[in-house]
Structure formats: C-alpha cells, structure tokens
Amino acid sequence: MGDKPCPVIPAPKSLDLRPGDRPWPGAFDVQCRTPHADSAADLFRRPLSPRQGTMPLVLDSASIPSASGSCQITLTEHEIRCTAHAPDGFRYAFQALRQLATEPDMPLGTIADHPSLAIRGFHLNFESYRRMDLAAALQLIETAAKFKLNTILVEYGPRFPFASCQDIVDAESLTPGQIASLTAAAEAHGIELIPLQQSLAHLEYLLRHDRFAHLRERPPKVNLLCPTHPESLPLIKSLMSEVLALHPRSKYFHIGGDEARKIGECPRCAPLVQREGVGQLYGRYIGELARWILAKGRRPIVWDDTLCAHPDALAHLPREAVIQYWDYIAVANPTPVLIPRMAHASGGPRVAHDWHWSIPGRRRALSDLQRDVMASYSRPARLKSALGRAYLNEFGRYLGPGFPRRLRALPYLEYYQDNGFDVITSPTGMGNGDMTGGEPNFRRFEANIATHAARCIENRRALGIITTAWYNMPPELLVQPLIWTAMKSW
Template sequence: MRSVPMGIAEVMPTPKQMDLSTEQTVLVDHSWRVADESDAIDIGTKFAEAFCIGMNDAPNEVALRRDSSLGAEEYRLEIAPGRIEVAAAHRPGFMHALATISQLRNGPLLPVGTISDRPRLPLRGLQLMVEKIYQFNEEQILSLIRSAARHKLNALLIEFGDRFPFEAPHEAVASPSALTRQQLRRIVDEARDLGLEIIPLVQCIGHLEWLLQHEEYADLREENEARAQFCPLNERAVTVWGELTEQVVESIGGGERVHVGGDETRQLGVCPKCAARVAEAGKGRLYADHVNRVCEWLDQRGMAPIIWDDILCAHPETMGYLHEAAQVMYWDYWTTQNPSPLLVARGSNAGAVVYDERWNSEWAGELPEITRRTLDRFARPANLESDLGEAYLDTYREYLGDQFPRHVPAMPYIEYYQARGRVVYGAPTCSGNHSFWHTLPDLQRHVENIKTFADRCIETRAAGMITSAWYNRSPELLHLGIVATAEFSW
C-alpha cells in the first residue's frame, strides 16, 4: 500500500524510503547554483538546465556528490533550506534522482525531506515493436523513450524488421515506412543520453516474413507457403542474418546484448533435408545447431545472445545442446497470480496453456475475476496429473511445487533455466494475446501479468524483465506498460 502525504506528488516508481514534509518547501531560484562533484559526464549540466540555474558562486547549492558505497543505480536525495544534496555512485543514479526531482517539483518549489532509492531488478525495460506497430513514428518513439527514462527503466528491446534502413547488399528489404538514418540516429542518441540500453532484436530463424517474401531470399526459405522461416540447414541463412545484424548493431553503436528471437518456429523440420535431420536427431538438435551458429557469431564479437524460451520449453532436449553463451528470455502472457491455477505447458500432451479441470467443478468460484476470465479465454481444462504426459512431468515436475495440480508457482521455469546455468529475463506483456476489457485492450490482465512476473523475477534474482508489446495499437497505450513495469520492477 502506497503511503504518500497529502500535497506530495506520487513519485513513480515508488521510492524505497521517502520522508518529505507537507509544510516546508525550498524555492530554487537564481540564488542557487550547481556544485558538481559527481565525476559523471554532463550530469552537472543536466541539473543546471533542469533547475534553470548556473554553476557560479550563488549562496545556495545543489550539490552532486559521488558516493562509491552506493549501488550502480542507487541514489540519495536530501532537500533542505539552502542545500540540496544528491549522492550516487554512477551516472544512472544521478539520472534517477533527477527523474524523481522532476516528479516532485511544483514549479521552482521542492518539499523538504529525504529519499533513499534503488531498483530491485538490474535490467528493466520495454519492447518497441517498430516492425509491426506501423503507427510508430520518430516523435512517438522519442516520447516513449523519455517516458521510460522518467520512470527509471534502463533498457529498450527494439525489433525493427523491415523498418530498419538497410543498405547494400540488403537495401531491397527496407520497407517504404522504414526509418531514415537521421531519424534512427536521433532515437539512438536520445536513448543513450537518457541512460537506456538499446537491445536490438533480429530474428534468426522464424517471423521473417518481411525478409523471405523477397525472391532474392527464396533459397533461404524452409517452405514456400508461409515464407516466414529460414531453413536451419541452409548455411547462407546465418551469413545473411549476420549481415543484417551487423548493420543494426553498427547503427546503435554496438552493445552488450542482441536478442536473436527464435520463437514460434512452426515450420521447423518441414523441408525434406530438415525432415530427415529431425528423424535422425530430433527437432531440438536441428533448432539448437542453427541457433548455436548465430550465438557463436555474437559471442565472437563480445555480445551476449538472448533467445525466447518457448522452443526450449517445448523441446527440453535443446537445453543439452544450446550454446553456453545463450541467455533466456522467458515469456508468459497469461499468468496473473502467484500461485497460479494456470500452467503454460509447452510440449506437454495436454496443450500449451492449461489448468486442472476441477477449477470448473469442485473449486469453481474460488478464483479472482481476472484469472477466471483468462482461463476461460485462453486455457484448456485437463487432468493435469495424467494428461500432461510422462515426458513433460519427468522434466518439469520438480518445479511445479507442492500445491500441484491445484496451483503451481507463477512462472515456474525461471528456476528450471537457472538450474541449467542460464541467465534469465522475464517477459510479461502490455499488449499481447487478444482479450479485451470494455472494448479496450485487456489492461487489467496486462497489469496483473506484469506485476506477477516482476515479483517472481525479484524473488528468483533473475537478470531483469522486459515487457513486450506486439500489436499495432495506439502507441500511447504503451505508456501504461512503462509505468507498470517501472513500478513493479523498481
């Protein structure tokens, strides 16, 4: 429960410790100056510009002080008559303090008091699906970047697809609605200036309709109907992927991580060569061998590959072959409470999203409305003890908890992937899977999904959480995803 004194702005995300006066304020005017001892690039200038003050000899000061005892994004803020002190160890902490100040301010007035604050997850971000959200233009993307920074997110997962301004030898791929190089530069510069890491997502096997529709790439297709998936046995596929990825990575100035997609490879093993390989070694090996070549390409260049988890979950044998550098982004858009009656059971005999059939009989009426609605819309009732199948239970039963089959821990595969030595990120959604609330997207389900995932990521000390957004809806809806992700992951 938030407890904010009347008259004080409700800072989001909620600071860890906040003690502010409702009666005493300080007026920051021309009698104030910035005293910068932060040792952080341009931080003094940013505070001076935010307060519209100088860095001269005025009697009152905004003191920026480096404190190496604080965490990477932690900050302390003390507001008193004649002196405001901001302490942080690194630039992100100072930027977060400035974001808090921007929410607390009433014009030139700030409440007297103290704030100590730090995040609970190291990576906190939002997906910008530029490829599919055609309504995105430069200004809308910049608006979301500024909102993300104001709410202390520190990452953006950006999937450009054919809206990236590809150049030779792949210039034919770029869509008529592709961003220009100048627009892309402004977007990247804004994100970097505000402390947001850009993680590009370049699909390495599936969801490649935007590429494989072009006849120049016909030889790379797994099949000729959907035209959405690379043939994983075609060595030129990794070459082309590398050339595309190199252009994207260079445009953002490099980075620590690249998301390689890898989800929903529905045509895996369709072509005759792949079908023969599946018969010999299984889908998991076919998939892993291709993905591993992509992971090796990134690993050799000092970048960590991130992969969606659904194929790993559906074909758990893949984990035994997967490149050691691969990190896992675990997505679940249906779970809205912990413990949960709903189980995402990819690869099981019961279906992908299931719940115990007794929730329709002897346990009926015990569920919150959002969970009940989600089960009815997306999940299949089953006898979980018998219908999931022996292979599924042999692999995952130990992660389903002692309340199974009535409940399971929310997002139970976090610990499964961690037990196999993987870095794990959570991925809820603020715009995924079609259900509606009063003709709006199902905001209630999305918020509960984000909160449940964040709580579990914090509990399991996951590496972070990126909230996804897939549908071509009004970009303004994504601001809710930003605020919810920030509030629950901070």
C-alpha cells in the first residue's frame, strides 16, 4: 500500500481496489444466504448514508481461508458480496464496508482478510479510571468493535455493586442495571467481556475496613489478603459469585493474583513458607480458586508474575487455566532488558541489563527508546552470574541466542506454553508510572503493544493480547492505545 493511507483500519491482509464511477447507495438490499450471517445481517440493513437508492448486498458462505474471523468482500458495479464462515467474519466485513463508505464513490475490487490473533483485547478498568462512567464505557466498547477488537477485560474493584458487602462499595459504583447494559452492549457488538475480581493483592477497598482487619497479610497494611486464613477463600468466592452472576455469558473469569509477592509474612503463613516456600502457598490458594471457577463452567485466567517468581506454583494450577503474561518493559525484539522475577524473589535484580551496555559507546547500538527504558527502569548486572543457577536452569533456554546482551522479548511465553498452558500476553497502553510532563508516554506504550503483538503472531500458539490501562486519566485518552492495539494485533 506504500505511503498512501489505507482506507480500512486495521489494514486488511489483501486489498485490491480500483476507483469506481458510481456513488455509494443510501442503503443495502440485504440477501442473507447463510445462517452464519443471521446475527450480523441487521448491521448491513442500517442506512449507509443520506444518499438515495439501494444496492444488492449478498451475505454467503464460500471457500475462503478457514482462519477464525475470515471474510472476503467483492465490490462490483451491480452488487456487493460478503463471504465468511462465522458471524465474526461478517461483523468484520461490515466494519470494513462502513469505513470504505465514508468516501463519495464506491471502489471496485476485492478485500480478503482475517485476524492474526484469536484474542485482541483492551482493559476497561473502572477502579483506576474514576472518570469512566457507563456512557464512556459503552463508547469504548463501540470503538473497540469498530476497529475489530473482540475482547474487553473489565475490572470493577469497589465500583461493583456487591450486595453481600455493601460497606466496601464505592459511592460511584455501577448499578446491576448498568452492568446489564454493559454486557448487552458487548454481546451486541460481538465483544467477549471478561470480568476480573482480585483474589489476593489490590484489595485495599476491602481490607481497609476494620471488620476485615484480621484477614490482612501484613497489618496494618491493607493491600494483601492472608491466603491461609479460613475466612479468606469463602469471602473471595462470595465476591466472585456476585460478579459471575452479573456476567452469565462470559466464557472466562479472571481471578487476578498479581503482585502477591509479599505473601507468607503473617504468623499464620510464615511457618508454611519456611517449610515449603512461597510457591506452594500461592499455588494451593490460586489453584483452588481456578478449580472452583472451572466448576462454575468458566475458564479461569490468572496474572503471571507471582507464578513466574515461584514456578513451583504452576503444579497446583489446572492446565485449563489461562496465564496472562504482563510485561510493560519490552519495546523491541530482541531487547537488552530482562524482568527476572524468579531471580528477584531470591534477592537478585528486579529489572536488569547486562553490564556490557554500561561500557561507553555501546548503547549507541540501541534505539533512543530502548536507551530511555534502560535508563528509567533497568540496572546493570553481570547477568550470567546475577541471575543465578536456579533461574538459568528454569528459564535459560528461553532467553534467546543473544543472551546476555540481547534477549528474546517476552521470554516466558514459550515457557508457560511448554508447561501446558494457554497464554494471553499484556502490554500496557497507560501504566508503569511513565508520564512525560504529566502526560502519557504513548511513544513507549505503542512500542510495547507492537512488540507483544509481533511476538504473539510469530509464536503462533498464543491466544492473543489484552492491553492494560491504569491511572485516573480522562477516558478519551484510551482511544489511542486501543486503536493501536487493534492495528497491531490484527
């Protein structure tokens, strides 16, 4: 396509169009010839423009590539034909036609397209985004669908209307009716809504209340739940049950589990950790929740960081669980920077690069953005020795042939897969405390998103990516990373 703007975003896999000499019609005369198009046919029946006249539009099945979401659009002077094998393919064809129809004249030719990743998603975070109301959330879902995202990870925190714990509910919480509107909108737009309820860390809205003080892992701190207290699991299951009830059609349920690295410090947990280690404590707790979610007919998703720091916990997790692997540091592949979570849990570096890059002049081989990330987040270390034998035995073969100077981005992707798990990876579109003059550093976020998408597409086994978003910023700012995610993951 060269330097010319593509008329359809995300750019199709194949686009062969030439100018036509007739205007777009005001509407389509829809002829639905396959049951696969029934749920999408009404989209095509909507008025296209204020212009007069109609044009035949045929929705049919045909011999096209079998990848999920595949579609083909053929535009001739007399009709438009859209072919697909599933409802999502017809939805994507509709979105492409809508974008094409913003031009006065209808082009002629063919578009053949399919997504590269099965899951292409974004994070709708009511807890962080205090300014996100229902109207803004519905607009986000509509925009996601327009640009062919198919998944929204929704995190409510204290803005969920818990009936069993009304004292933890925020004054700005959503009502059950508003959540019903949210789920209905997602379904209408072909979006899979994945609810998330935290289970260990990030429960400040719960643990700050005196009646839950006895469940704090690190009193007086209120950020972490004790995993061994007999009241903890029933409480979390009760909260999750309420969230599940208001998302009756969700296929997945996210049980959180991130940033729980300080478990094992309370008098109840400490002896267990001394005998068996953090991984066993964490694994038993998160594994019990995952099996409980499976018994509810949903597929559990868990953040990866504590699993990565204590990989023996993986033995407790059912293989039906999906691991959501987040890495906000990688902005290129290969990358000079590593997040060695297991080594850090044993006293090693948290984010590190090899000492080689500290030699004057060596960093000129890196991009400006890679140098910025290195300066802001990473510390030099002699990686081969700093990571330790245990880490290298566990993860060394996944670091890539350029180790220790240049490493494979997202090295734990194949590690989790080789251990029998499906994986979703997560870049960030707003996070990591990265602001430039108080404003989001979209330059880094876009590189992070692009790196994740490229690695997952290259890997071929990853389920896809879901871009996260944090901080109480204006919701309109989310459009930029959302569309970037759509373009790079398609």
